Amino acid sequence: MYEYVGSVHIHSNYSDGTGSVEEIARAAREARLDFVIITDHQNMKGYLEGREGWYDSTLVLFGTELNQEDHHYLAFNLKEELDTRGLAPQEVIDLVNQKGGFGFIAHPFEKGSPLVLQGRHYPWKDWEVHGFQGIEIWNYTSQWRDGAQNLLKALYSIYLHRNSNLKCPCPQALQAWDRHLARGEKVLALGGTDAHAIRVKAGPLQAEVFPYPFLFRTITTHVYLPLQLRGDTLHDRAMIMDSLKKGHYFTANDQVHPSQGFLFFAENSQEQCLSGDTIALNKKTALEVEAPSPRSTIKVIKEGKVIRESSSPNLVFKVLERGAFRVEVHYRSLLKGERPWIYSNPIFVV
Numbered sequence: 001m002y003e004y005v006g007s008v009h010i011h012s013n014y015s016d017g018t019g020s021v022e023e024i025a026r027a028a029r030e031a032r033l034d035f036v037i038i039t040d041h042q043n044m045k046g047y048l049e050g051r052e053g054w055y056d057s058t059l060v061l062f063g064t065e066l067n068q069e070d071h072h073y074l075a076f077n078l079k080e081e082l083d084t085r086g087l088a089p090q091e092v093i094d095l096v097n098q099k100g101g102f103g104f105i106a107h108p109f110e111k112g113s114p115l116v117l118q119g120r121h122y123p124w125k126d127w128e129v130h131g132f133q134g135i136e137i138w139n140y141t142s143q144w145r146d147g148a149q150n151l152l153k154a155l156y157s158i159y160l161h162r163n164s165n166l167k168c169p170c171p172q173a174l175q176a177w178d179r180h181l182a183r184g185e186k187v188l189a190l191g192g193t194d195a196h197a198i199r200v201k202a203g204p205l206q207a208e209v210f211p212y213p214f215l216f217r218t219i220t221t222h223v224y225l226p227l228q229l230r231g232d233t234l235h236d237r238a239m240i241m242d243s244l245k246k247g248h249y250f251t252a253n254d255q256v257h258p259s260q261g262f263l264f265f266a267e268n269s270q271e272q273c274l275s276g277d278t279i280a281l282n283k284k285t286a287l288e289v290e291a292p293s294p295r296s297t298i299k300v301i302k303e304g305k306v307i308r309e310s311s312s313p314n315l316v317f318k319v320l321e322r323g324a325f326r327v328e329v330h331y332r333s334l335l336k337g338e339r340p341w342i343y344s345n346p347i348f349v350v
């Protein structure tokens, strides 16, 4: 199994981001990302113009962020542009699925800031929907905006302490995810930067708010692939999309500490499976976690409750009941205390 690191919610100058595809690819390479998925609003221009492919050591792929009224939905694995004007959230989800894609509810609890876009914000309001692949639990830009309620706070978080925007995933989004899991629904979690690299001008001064190379080193998506990427765009795209669809990946804040090497899997006497997969309960069913630092605190979570906690980097947890089990790893930093770091997808024990 091979692990590759990417960033999956990005805007380019095909919509309201400022960077070209080449600039984004360069920033991703600087941040040592293996892949990026550019998700411009309401369009797949980059894909349709044949811009997908390898740019040196980074694979650039395209999805899209579909907006209708207030709801934002990240759609992946599409091969065409969808016209979703006037559609209800459920109709958008269904259309994406029909076209062979899959999607994630974006920044579902965003509150907005009076300082940005005149306070406009796009939380997800329709929770009766079904058929979506997952929920974006961590969104750098959206959560920064939520915290930037006045100029002082905004300037502090842009210029003095950028990582103050990165404390943890959105608590309400985590709760919503856990509620779906507790009901037995197969829902995954995603983390995005929502990178725009917005340039702001004040007289002769010009600044880029959260440039792409900075954001690409923050919230990352680590996919597990059965084969190595081989430089063939179609093959490599299919592998990455497959792992995103199945939940064979985890989300991490790599500013806390490099998260490569994290593993969460399950086994029983007959089979072994990865996060996102389903495994049968028998006398031998166990979850196994390998965290990439001795400073790890591992939490096994079921229905929103921590059912096992360990301060060692390796954990074997014998499963005695059915349900969805997910893992969080918090990093015990010497100066900053325990910091939320890695979020796995669930393993479904049936």
Ligand SMILES: [Zn+2]
Binding pocket: 065, 072, 106, 107, 122
């Ligand atoms: Zn959005």
Ligand SMILES: [Zn+2]
Binding pocket: 009, 011, 065, 194
């Ligand atoms: Zn976005």
